[in-house]
Amino acid sequence: MSIQVSPVTPILAAEVSGVDLSSALDDATFNAINDALVKHSVIVFHDQDLSPEALIDFSRRFGPLMEHVLKEALLEGYPEIYRLSNVKKDGKPQGRSNAGQYWHSDLTYEPNPSMGSVLYGIEVPDVGGDTLFASTAHAFETLSAPMQDMLQGLSAEHLFAHAFRGGANPAARKGDPLAERPEVQHPVVRTHPESGRQCLFINDGFTVKINEVTPVESIALMAFLNAHMTKPEVVYRHKWRPGDVVVWDNRALVHRGVGDYSGEQHRHMHRTTIEDTATAHH
Ligand SMILES: O=C(O)CCC(=O)C(=O)O
16 A cells, blocks of 8 residues: 655645555554654545444554543444534434534543544535644744743643533533533643654633633733634644545644534534543643
8 A cells, every 4th residue: 555645734734645544554554644643733534434443443543542521422332433413313413513613632621631533524514614723833833932931831721611611502411521520730831742842732622721820811821822823824724525534633733613514514423532641641
């Protein structure tokens, strides 16, 4: 199998071709895929056809899989698969519709956050419903040295419920994730265990505050850093085709969904989330 990697923007994202992800990948092919992920932070595969088992098998090559806290969105029989879906069954969407409409990195509210996620687009809108990505490594590297130095020693509080501030309804859910998931603390700057790059590790969705500064300083600093990370000129915007598989590196970017498509248009996707076993978080 000969694999090709073509960068999509100068900062992040690459298309990877010449690989069928439903086949058993040899180590050389998997290593080339992982190298592309570490280098480009987002990798896109087109025209894939993945059963739940095949999606899980491919995802597990990167590391152990995490079960999402929103249990009603998990695929029956496959708790490793989190469904993003507006397609109704018995009058209810089969997964989370309009998930993640705020900049975030996945599962930063967990004590051990995620190394990466794999999202497989089964049905996608003809127009709209793109996913946006922005590099937190590039963001750190483009700060001034005094700002970088100041951020190095800081930590921040992350909380799942924070993403639902302002009244967004977390929808019917089993259990109570708000109670199940207390706040956790992580460093504001995280060194990527594979690339060695330093990455900003706060996000608009789940980061409540930076601990070592005053509340007013925390609000101002987070607003600045969130805006700096997600400037339009550094964002990769993925327009989905059915059969796309997008793998992203949660250690090195933030991303968000865009719920701009019509409710008549089906958007049905399967996601897995890979645990970061390499970074020391505490
Ligand atoms: O639906 C999307 O485009 C993105 C969803 C998202 O943010 C996620 O799966 O973490």
